[in-house]
Amino acid sequence: MIRKVFAKSAFFLRIIFVVGLFLILIIGGFTYRHIYNLTDSTKQVVSTYKVNVELEKVISYLKDAENGHRNYILTKDTTYLEPYLSAREKVNESFAELKEIANHGENQEENLKVLSKYIDALFTNFSETSTFISGDETLSEAFKTNFFEEKIIMDSIRQKVNEMIDFENSLLKKHQEQYQSNLKFTPLFLYLVLLITLVLIIISYYKINVDFKNIRLINSQLLIFKEAAVQLEIIGKHGNWVWHIDKEKYTFSDNLYRVLGEKPGSFVPTFENFISFVHPEDKEKFAKDVEDMMKNEDLPFIYYRIVQKDGTIKHIKGYGKLLINNEGEKRIVGNITDISDEIERFLEIEERNLELEKNNAELSEFNYVASHDLQEPLRKIQTFISRLEEKEAKNLSSFGSQYLERIKVSATRMRLLIDDLLQFSRTNKPDKEFVLTNLNELLENAKQDVTETILEKKAIITNDVLPTVLVIPFQVHQLFLNLLSNSLKYSKTAEAPVIKIEYSLINSKDDHNLINVSKSNYHKITFSDNGIGFEQQYAEQIFELFNRLHNKQEYSGTGVGLSICKKIIDNHNGVITAQGEPQVGSIFKIYLPE
Amino acid sequence: MPNDYINIILADDDEDDRLFFTDAFDELKMNTKVSTFNDGVELMAYLNSDDAILPNVLFLDLNMPLKNGIECLNEIKANNKMSDIAIAIYSTSASEEDIEETFVLGANIYIKKPSSFKQLKKVLSEVVSMNWQYHTNGLNKDNFLMRL
Structure with missing residues (x-):
């Protein structure tokens, strides 16, 4: 302008x-x-x-x-x-x-x-x-x-x-x-x-007067910019250099000296003086980069180390670009940045990440192996119990039969726990494929899986037409299954369970459950039932692993099912919330990004 | 007469499982001849021997020492002489990976070892009396895992 x-x-x-x-x-x-x-x-x-x-x-x-x-x-x-x-x-x-x-x-x-x-x-x-x-x-x-x-x-x-x-x-x-x-x-x-x-x-x-005024104004702005640039250099640990191609001369900014650990202007700005700071291992490559720069009149990003006089090693990132002014004078203007902190932090994070990854992998492995390997002896115990029941029941006293029955119940519970744990650890593995899936089919399949219970409890399940969404199909199937099982399990004894599944497409701004989410539109699916419900204060807790609100004599849950739901929703970058009122029912809302 | 009974082989390193398996067939009284091998090496040595009688159904545990079930499956399917044997995978786990892999390698059915003897008998009788021709034609990933 x-x-x-x-x-x-x-x-x-x-x-x-x-x-x-x-x-x-x-x-x-x-x-x-x-x-x-x-x-x-x-x-x-x-x-x-x-x-x-x-x-x-x-x-x-x-x-x-x-x-x-x-x-x-x-x-x-x-x-x-x-x-x-x-x-x-x-x-x-x-x-x-x-x-x-x-x-x-x-x-x-x-x-x-x-x-x-x-x-x-x-x-x-x-x-x-x-x-x-x-x-x-x-x-x-x-x-x-x-x-x-x-x-x-x-x-x-x-x-x-x-x-x-x-x-x-x-x-x-x-x-x-x-x-x-x-x-x-x-x-x-x-x-x-x-x-x-x-x-x-x-x-x-x-006219000249006006121009002069403008020039003065611009000069004063330039002065501010210059001062700001100097400050930025200090804060950002930058140093600026200019290579005057025609005059074969260099100028270095004050902070460039500081980056090198020297006082501004303490040595003549020449290539030889600069390279004397470059780390011996990087010297050859650096010299070649500069040679290329002189030949191509351009300097892409280069990385090298310098050694300050006190022996401190700093990581430097450099860049330069050709600049031709109005008089046709050619100069390469470049910057160096001390990126030692960045690199240190990066290495630290890298190390921590590796550790975390290793821990995660170990945990996952442990979880899987534990549940997997635990199954075998348990299965055998169960099979032996069934053999014992079949063949030796008549030889047992009434106490013996009672004990055997207790053993059987415990073994069954242990199987349930292991199965759920296995399910949970499988949900953990991230490399699942997202497929555009008709959620109605997944819901129908989940209903099929609990047909027996539905019939037994005379449950009534109604649902809206669900959309087709990009999901990990088997996980969403598991999610629906777990939510249905949950509602059926925690139903009132005197009343047939009624489960309502509702759907709507909403904007994240319109729902207080969707704060700090990335997408604007969400599929909202609500599972509400007329079961025994829960105190609202436990709404967060019920998604924690092995967390149960009821004693296991009354209800057979393991405290894993809803954790799996949470994990699945997390895998889909969605949100799940629970809302309950004792003896009235519970409502589970799930939000999946569009 | 070899054709009078159904020839069944089980390869499983677990002694208890072999016991359950033979007991179940004993109780089923189905006119079967059951042989068991302790691991994959033994199994393959037998199948590769000249006087081997190839089984009608081969039950293959996956997790075995020396040579596991997957390796055996590979070798059997690569061998023209044996490739027609109906193979039932018989394993404690039913992990997605195992199911996927054995299905791709050409196993005919995947059985997760049941935890009650009654169920075991039911599963084994179903598998042995299965029409393999019919089952194999309609085989897909969904019905590959036998539902209990």
């Missing part, structure tokens, strides 16, 4: 910079042109004045020549011819100037040529007049004509020069006007451009 904002801002600033640069260039260009124009105009003005001056000069030389010439005519003194003689040269000089400067259009050039012609004509005339003077024909007709011609040519020259000066002046005026109009918009334009540039600079300043 922040990066995006800055990227956008940088883009914006770049545009402002380019636009600003462009505008300044425009201003420069305009100023240059403006000054150029100014110089140009000045040159024009200077040139025009120079032309005018030269032209005036030409007129003045010609006048001097004319004057000198006339004086000569009057006095016939050749000294008056001085200006006339030098005039020709001076006019030529002025013409040379005029030729260079008078690039003011074809018109002026043409005029200049015409002027030149007139001047040539004038001087030809002068020299002709002079010959008349030397021949003393001063007042001859030819002389007069010549003299008159002189005047006419001089007038033409005057007129031409005036024409040219006028032209030059009009040219100057035109230039001036054009320059004025140019000058009129330029300042406005420049001012506008300057204004825009100023606005852009202000926007840039504002």
Whole structure:
């Protein structure tokens, strides 16, 4: 998010910079042109004045020549011819100037040529007049004509020069006007451009200021993160290192030194210095891992041990990842973690688990073997009793028969206990397969198993339709059988047993018996009877092994049946509860996860 | 005449059990000839001998020293000459594992040794007079264990 904002801002600033640069260039260009124009105009003005001056000069030389010439005519003194003689040269000089400067259009050039012609004509005339003077024909007709011609040519020259000066002046005026109009918009334009540039600079300043504020904010957050990271490193026993690939340099965090049992910064962060801490047995593998890291620019999870200076061995887990920053600089950022505590705890738990498993297996084995091996002598005792009864009954006294009967009852009870115990230990074995089973079938089978008792006690059993659930079939069969047997066994003597089996699918939130369970939906099956019931305070106890609420002369239970029920329900991650009221009945609720 | 009586063999290491077994047949008076062996080694030595008379029904205890019932069952079923003998497993326990294993190996019925002599006689007479052909055709895991 922040990066995006800055990227956008940088883009914006770049545009402002380019636009600003462009505008300044425009201003420069305009100023240059403006000054150029100014110089140009000045040159024009200077040139025009120079032309005018030269032209005036030409007129003045010609006048001097004319004057000198006339004086000569009057006095016939050749000294008056001085200006006339030098005039020709001076006019030529002025013409040379005029030729260079008078690039003011074809018109002026043409005029200049015409002027030149007139001047040539004038001087030809002068020299002709002079010959008349030397021949003393001063007042001859030819002389007069010549003299008159002189005047006419001089007038033409005057007129031409005036024409040219006028032209030059009009040219100057035109230039001036054009320059004025140019000058009129330029300042406005420049001012506008300057204004825009100023606005852009202000926007840039504002933008940079905002960015700067953001950067400051982010920097302060970064500082907090950094501090938090440092604290986390200490708490979590982490150490951080960075390998600057391009510079081939390492940096280690303070806590990395602490993990190694050293003071922060106590040695130069190099690979050689680090590996000197690695456990000698792990050195080779560690060096190879680091070599691979340098080659692949990646470090997967690695595990090794280090030996601190005081000899303490620590288990270390390491990890690193390549990081390329905006400038394309490559670094691998990695962490090491002291996992010694974890490993110690893990080993401890492992050991305890093994012990527990062994104990469990032994117990299970013992339970099974005991019940199993006990059966054989007992069976034989029972068989011998039956033989004795059959064959020797008539030889026994009434006491003998009575004792034999007692022995028989005890043996039968012992068989019951062993059978139940065997059943219980079988329920203990966890590796049973869960099969999607129709519970109605299991209930029917269980009913079949107790048909005799049902008939004998005239019991009435009603049940709802049960669902199909993922269960260990033989165990749930046993569960149903045990619950039915229980209800039939603890029935009232005067009343026929009535057993009601009800079913509903419920949500765990809707039943106070389902607290701290993992699933949300449960199959609830309720077995309620009208038997002798029990005091509610024993509701928990009755599920304990060999726990009986009645004496065995009255009721023949072994105290194992309901323990088996509990175990089976536990195996299914379900819940079983008992609820009783003396002489009213008992209710057993079982909950199986959907 | 060998065919006049039903030839029965019991292999069981327990002396009392052998006694109950023979006594029961004595009392049943079913025209049977009962021979007993003390363990699997003795049993297999007899069955493998040339002059052995193969029994109609072989009662096999599982838990025997030297060679147990499962090993005997394996050997018998692997031998063409003996594979047709009807085999009744005769054991103190009726654990799921034992029932499963012997059923898979091809035993014909599984009897849990009863705890009264009267029941023993009843079971033995039923087994001996059983129609093996019929029983074996309809054999499945549910009726494999003989219900008392």
